[in-house]
Amino acid sequence: MPIRIxxxxxxxxxxxxxxxxxxxFCLNKRVHKIETKFFVRNHEPYWTVAVHYGVILEEERKNAETKVKDTNxxxxxxxxxxxLRLKQWRSEEGQKQGLPVYILATNAHLAEMILQKCTTLESLKLVKGxxxxRIEKYGKALIAMIQTFYTAS
Structure with a gap:
């Protein structure tokens, strides 16, 4: 099992x-275990995080296909x-802000970002609606997740 520190x-x-x-990093990985350790070096505090992970499993891909298949x-x-990862982020962010998820981005927005492989704030301007x-509030977070997913895949 691979480990990233x-x-x-x-x-x-x-x-x-x-x-x-x-x-x-964890966005497109199946995380099995996370270990942390606090330490001080040269009077500076640090956390070391070890992530034990695997690639997204075929079963997870099938689950994603089933959950999304009703959309066209x-x-x-x-x-x-x-x-699904973007929807999860949207749900968590909506809860934090006390907003319905569609205010942050609709399913169609998220799908279009993925299909267009939006990797810059400028490219988000091409997503209709x-x-x-929205770009100012959520663009950086969305772009980071999409970039990470496509560069790590």
Whole structure:
């Protein structure tokens, strides 16, 4: 089973450890186990995160296909997995903000982003109905997930 190790320094300006790289890495992986260890080096605090992972399993791809098959977006099996991941992010983000998920992005928006392989904020402008306000609020997070998925696949 492959392992990826991340060392995350403490960020004084935000008073936190940024785990964005770990989250992005895990987007298109099946995570089996995560181990963490805190340490201090040269008076600087760090977290080390070891991610034990595997590739997305065929069963997971089939589940994604089944869950998305009622939509007519024309996504392939890998794209359907990304679609479900984006929907999961949208759900979590909507809960945090107390907003219905369709306010963040509709299923059609998410599918179009995947089909167009939107990897820049500029490319999001081509997604019909996904305007300037949504791009400013959610664009960076969506782009990061899509880029990570396509570069790691």
């Amino acid at each position: 991340f060392t995350i320094p403490f960020q004084d300006e935000t008073q936190t450890f940024h785990d964005d790289l770990v989250q992005q 977006f024309g996504l392939d099996e890998q794209q359907k997995v990304l679609f 996904f305007g300037k306000s």
